[in-house]
Amino acid sequence: MMEAFIHNIPKAELHVHIEGTLEPEMMMKLAARNHMKLPFESAADIRKAYDFKNLQSFLDIYYRGLEVIVTENDFYDLTLAYLQKASEQNIRHAEIFFDPQAHTARGIEFKTVVRGIHQAMLDAERHLGLSSKLIMCILRHLSVADAMDTLEMAKAFKNTITAIGLDSSELGHPPKKFVSVFNRARRWGLKTVAHAGEEGPPDYIWQALKLLRVERIDHGIRCLEDTGLVEYLVRNQVPLTVCPISNVKLNIFNLMKQHNLKQMIELGLCVTINSDDPAYFGGYLEENLLSLQQAHGLNMDDIFKLSHSAFKASFLNPVDKRKYLNELDEFVSTV
Numbered sequence: 001m002m003e004a005f006i007h008n009i010p011k012a013e014l015h016v017h018i019e020g021t022l023e024p025e026m027m028m029k030l031a032a033r034n035h036m037k038l039p040f041e042s043a044a045d046i047r048k049a050y051d052f053k054n055l056q057s058f059l060d061i062y063y064r065g066l067e068v069i070v071t072e073n074d075f076y077d078l079t080l081a082y083l084q085k086a087s088e089q090n091i092r093h094a095e096i097f098f099d100p101q102a103h104t105a106r107g108i109e110f111k112t113v114v115r116g117i118h119q120a121m122l123d124a125e126r127h128l129g130l131s132s133k134l135i136m137c138i139l140r141h142l143s144v145a146d147a148m149d150t151l152e153m154a155k156a157f158k159n160t161i162t163a164i165g166l167d168s169s170e171l172g173h174p175p176k177k178f179v180s181v182f183n184r185a186r187r188w189g190l191k192t193v194a195h196a197g198e199e200g201p202p203d204y205i206w207q208a209l210k211l212l213r214v215e216r217i218d219h220g221i222r223c224l225e226d227t228g229l230v231e232y233l234v235r236n237q238v239p240l241t242v243c244p245i246s247n248v249k250l251n252i253f254n255l256m257k258q259h260n261l262k263q264m265i266e267l268g269l270c271v272t273i274n275s276d277d278p279a280y281f282g283g284y285l286e287e288n289l290l291s292l293q294q295a296h297g298l299n300m301d302d303i304f305k306l307s308h309s310a311f312k313a314s315f316l317n318p319v320d321k322r323k324y325l326n327e328l329d330e331f332v333s334t335v
Contacts, residue, residue, distance in 0.1 A: 005300055005335065006289045010328045012093040012310035013086065013274050013285050015218050015241035017137075017167070018075075018117060019066045019099055020277025021082040030068040030077075038068070050280055055199050055250050056169055058280060065280075066102055075116025083124035083132065089286040092324055093314055095133045096121070097165055101142055101150050110153040118160050133162040133315050135193065138181060140166050140173035147181045155188070162315050163191035165218065166208070170200040175207040182212040191315050193241075195219055199252065202226035209238065216241060216313060221252065223269070224260055234268045239313030243276035244292050245283040256295035265302065272310040304332050 022030075024043035031038045040046045046065075052058040069078060079096070086094050096117070103113050114134075121132045136154055138147045154161055164185040166178060175194055182192055194208040198219035205223055208214045209232075220240035223229050233240070244259050253259045264271050273292065278284040283291065289306070292298055311324045 002293055002300070002303075003290065006293065006303060007286060008090060008331070009303060009307055010311075010324060010331055011089065011091045011285055011289075011307050012095075012272075012314050012324065013091050014095045014216065014239070014272055014310055014313060015097070015243055015274035015276060016082070016094065016285075017097045017099070017277050018079055018082060019069070019102065020062065021085075021279050022065055022069070022078060023081070023279045026078065026081060027065055027068055030070070030074050034068060034070045034074070036068055050249075050282075052250055052280075055171075058250055058277070059169060062277065062280060063102060066099075067106065069103070070108060072112045072116040072119075075113055076120045079117045079120035080124060083120060083128065083130055085284060087124070087128040087130050089284055091130065091285055092327065093131045093133075093311070093316060093320075095135055095162070095315060097135050097137045097167065099137050099139060099167065100153065101139045101146060104150065104153070110150075111157075114154075114157050114160055131316070131320065134160060135163040135165045135191075136161050137165040137167040138178060139168040140175075140177065140195075141169045144177060144181060147178055148184070151181055151185060158188055158190070161190065163193055165192075166194040166196075166212070167218070168195075170195060170198055170204065174200070174204055176211050179211050182214075186213065191215055193218055197222040198247075199250075202229050205229060215239075219243065219247075221247060221260060221264075224263065224267075230267060230269070233270070237270045239270045239272055239309065240264070241272050241274050241313075243274050243288070245278075245281045245288050246276035249281040256291050259292070259295065261292055262296040262298075265305070270309050270313065271306060272313055273306050300332075300335065304328070 024046035124130045192214045193216040194214045195218040196208040197205040202225050216239040218241045273288050275284045
């Protein structure tokens with residue numbers, strides 16, 4: 001009963017890295033297409049390498065994997081594969097991160113990346129009825145100058161890119177480092193989000209909120225260590241895009257039963273559930289919800305609230321947001 005409910009309920013995903021949806025089979029396919037030699041003999045061998053100790057150990061193989069994505073067609077195929085999977089899980093709207101600096105550093109033009117991803121988004125909306133938005137993430141381990149150069153490259157695509165985000169190695173790279181970049185992005189009309197409070201301390205969440213003035217916090221699971229921060233997040237209903245399977249795979253929690261998601265919900269935080277880098281962590285949005293439900297005994301009302309929060313926290317315009325919320329209400333009324 002719960003499995004069917006989780007599968008069929010309309011869902012939105014707000015935290016997924018398109019490079020993190022690179023399944024081993026597609027990695028092999030793109031490597032062959034681009035005449036690259038991988039240090040693996042098969043997709044199964046690649047999966048065996050996904051034994052991560054922490055965020056950095058994951059990022060090391062993540063950046064190695066994305067080297068096979070080269071052409072506009074590669075970015076198109078990668079994005080469409082994710083959107084097809086999302087549609088199969090009844091995800092109605094997705095907001096997708098991409099890491100342009102990881103590609104421009106390899107000599108790939110910014111426009112090659114954006115055009116490939118965006119065309120897949122357009123085709124998915126046309127053929128699958130799945131809407132999507134694109135969020136450009138800044139790699140926080142690189143310099144502010146590099147981030148500003150990347151933002152300038154994005155200027156020509158302001159009608160394609162909805163928001164700016166901040167990701168990569170969190171520890172030692174506080175949000176305050178990128179105030180000037182986010183200020184400029186905001187002046188251009190871009191929405192703002194940032195990874196904070198995954199491995200970094202609650203102070204990083206405060207910095208993202210107060211200095212970068214973000215509208216959503218990506219992860220944010222360490223907020224519970226600061227009572228004042230929790231009160232602020234609850235009072236202002238700041239959305240947190242939590243990625244449970246990712247948190248377990250990166251050893252932030254040893255087991256799903258130890259995840260603090262249930263406590264976050266009980267405290268009244270605005271929580272959404274997402275997949276982060278599903279090809280590497282072994283679970284898309286539906287698997288994340290199922291894993292949480294089984295570990296914490298979530299009921300239908302909990303799942304409804306999580307889905308409702310995701311649509312409300314999205315960057316959809318008010319008309320489209322209401323359309324999806326009505327669809328969600330109609331679904332629940334029939335169960």
